[in-house]
Amino acid sequence: MEVPDRSLPATTFEDLALPLFDQLYNFAHWLTQDKSEAEDLVQETYVKALRGFSSFQLGTNFRAWIFRILRNSFLSSRTGLKTTVEFDEEEHTAASSEADSSPEQLLLERADRDLVQQSLAALPVHHREILLLCDVEEMRYQEIAETLGIPIGTVMSRLSRARRALRRSLQEDLRGKSHGV
Amino acid sequence: MACERWREQLDAYVDGELPRPDADALYSHLRECAACAAEALERVQMKRSVAVAGLRYQPGVAFREKVRKSIASNQGTNRRWAWMILAVPALSVLVVSIVVYMAADRDKARRHRVYSELADLHVSALASASPVDVVSTDRHTVKPWFAGKIPFTFNLPELQGTDFTLVGGRVTYLEQTPGAQLIYQIRKHEISVFIFQDRADQTLTATSTPINALSFNAENWSQNGLRYYVMGDVSATDIQALSELLRSAK
Numbered sequence: 001m002e003v004p005d006r007s008l009p010a011t012t013f014e015d016l017a018l019p020l021f022d023q024l025y026n027f028a029h030w031l032t033q034d035k036s037e038a039e040d041l042v043q044e045t046y047v048k049a050l051r052g053f054s055s056f057q058l059g060t061n062f063r064a065w066i067f068r069i070l071r072n073s074f075l076s077s078r079t080g081l082k083t084t085v086e087f088d089e090e091e092h093t094a095a096s097s098e099a100d101s102s103p104e105q106l107l108l109e110r111a112d113r114d115l116v117q118q119s120l121a122a123l124p125v126h127h128r129e130i131l132l133l134c135d136v137e138e139m140r141y142q143e144i145a146e147t148l149g150i151p152i153g154t155v156m157s158r159l160s161r162a163r164r165a166l167r168r169s170l171q172e173d174l175r176g177k178s179h180g181v
Numbered sequence: 182m183a184c185e186r187w188r189e190q191l192d193a194y195v196d197g198e199l200p201r202p203d204a205d206a207l208y209s210h211l212r213e214c215a216a217c218a219a220e221a222l223e224r225v226q227m228k229r230s231v232a233v234a235g236l237r238y239q240p241g242v243a244f245r246e247k248v249r250k251s252i253a254s255n256q257g258t259n260r261r262w263a264w265m266i267l268a269v270p271a272l273s274v275l276v277v278s279i280v281v282y283m284a285a286d287r288d289k290a291r292r293h294r295v296y297s298e299l300a301d302l303h304v305s306a307l308a309s310a311s312p313v314d315v316v317s318t319d320r321h322t323v324k325p326w327f328a329g330k331i332p333f334t335f336n337l338p339e340l341q342g343t344d345f346t347l348v349g350g351r352v353t354y355l356e357q358t359p360g361a362q363l364i365y366q367i368r369k370h371e372i373s374v375f376i377f378q379d380r381a382d383q384t385l386t387a388t389s390t391p392i393n394a395l396s397f398n399a400e401n402w403s404q405n406g407l408r409y410y411v412m413g414d415v416s417a418t419d420i421q422a423l424s425e426l427l428r429s430a431k
Contacts (some may be wrong), residue, residue, distance in 0.1 A: 014252055014253070018252070019243060021240065021248065021249075022239065022240060024237060025239070025240035025244075026235070026236060026237065026238045026239070029237070029238035030235070030237070030238065035238075038238065039240070039241075039244050042240070042244075042248065043247075043248060043251070046248055046251065046252060047251070049256070050255050064242050096392065113230075113233060114235035115232060115377075116230045116233075117234045117237055118204060120231065120234060120235065122365065131231050131235070132235050134196060134229075134236060135228050135231040135232045136231065136232055136235030136236060140198070141193075141196070141198050150348065154193070156193065156198075157190060159196075160189075160192050163192060163224070163227060165226065166231070167227065
């Protein structure tokens with residue numbers, strides 16, 4: 001995914017913000033799980049970002065800045081408030097590697113995009129968002145830390161748990177699928 | 182588990198966030214450990230699966246256009262405001278400049294009118310058969326003569342040791358205001374000294390710098406609530422010298 005070259009002195013809000021439109025919408029839709037709410041969230045994000053653009057320091061990370069605005073807007077939205085954003089890092093650590101299936105089993109299902117999407121959607125927001133920022137947006141840990149407002153150490157631990165949770169979710173789906181067939 | 186410490190680094194490794202020495206060490210281990218290599222491969226595959234599956238939602242064309250227009254119009258508004266922010270001080274400066282210029286212009290016109298009137302008074306007095314109503318070279322005679330004729334009093338300088346001679350004085354009017362006109366002489370040239378009450382609305386902004394008005398040299402200043410005008414067909418130096426004498430009169 002293309003990341004705007006922040007070394008260039010892009011001057012207008014439009015230059016910086018519009019290239020991120022698709023990414024912001026995708027992220028918003030993943031958070032809200034609803035098209036209409038995603039549109040409202042993106043629109044709200046752009047309005048807030050434009051209004052606060054004067055406080056944004058050119059040369060710093062615009063993508064992290066605007067993603068943070070979107071995420072904070074989501075968390076303060078009705079849906080966001082209803083979403084249990086569970087930050088207990090230990091909550092999902094019980095599942096250890098012995099509970100995981102063999103790598104081969106998951107590799108067989110790698111083409112099952114719907115299944116991965118289903119598992120992603122089922123994850124708690126704080127796991128879903130960090131996976132999207134890291135694997136879809138290809139943000140560096142530092143950028144994720146800025147976006148989520150957490151230390152890099154927390155990014156690493158949360159990411160690890162999110163992946164473990166996704167793997168577990170996929171395994172359960174696979175088991176259900178195989179039992180159902 | 183012997184490989185635990187390697188497994189802990191796998192996420193950072195597949196994300197490209199592991200520092201080079203650690204990454205090299207882990208890579209060496211993966212070449213020797215089939216279990217860890219399989220685990221690493223799975224994580225890479227998971228990452229790719231999420232990357233593909235995560236690109237799920239596309240904004241509609243209409244929505245994209247709506248936001249784009251919204252930004253453009255808002256930026257337009259901001260630009261208009263930015264223009265206003267820049268323009269308002271500039272306009273203020275312009276307005277102030279115009280006001281100052283107009284005020285200066287008004288002042289200049291008024292000064293011109295006042296000096297014209299004073300020049301008329303000066304010329305008409307000299308052309309008159311009796312230029313002064315009180316003829317005296319003695320300031321102690323001239324000054325009391327004005328008592329009761331004008332609503333103020335003033336001091337006249339001692340001229341001993343100077344080239345100036347007091348000729349006399351008369352009551353005169355400037356802009357319907359009564360005042361004193363004193364006539365001094367220097368090398369057969371007459372100089373008029375006009376003294377009026379200094380009213381705020383009539384105060385001339387001119388400094389005491391000598392000016393040239395209608396071929397006469399003139400100077401004016403304000404002192405003790407009185408406005409002095411010195412005017413004559415003499416040099417500016419003479420005007421200044423007499424003005425200085427008047428300013429220091431006690």
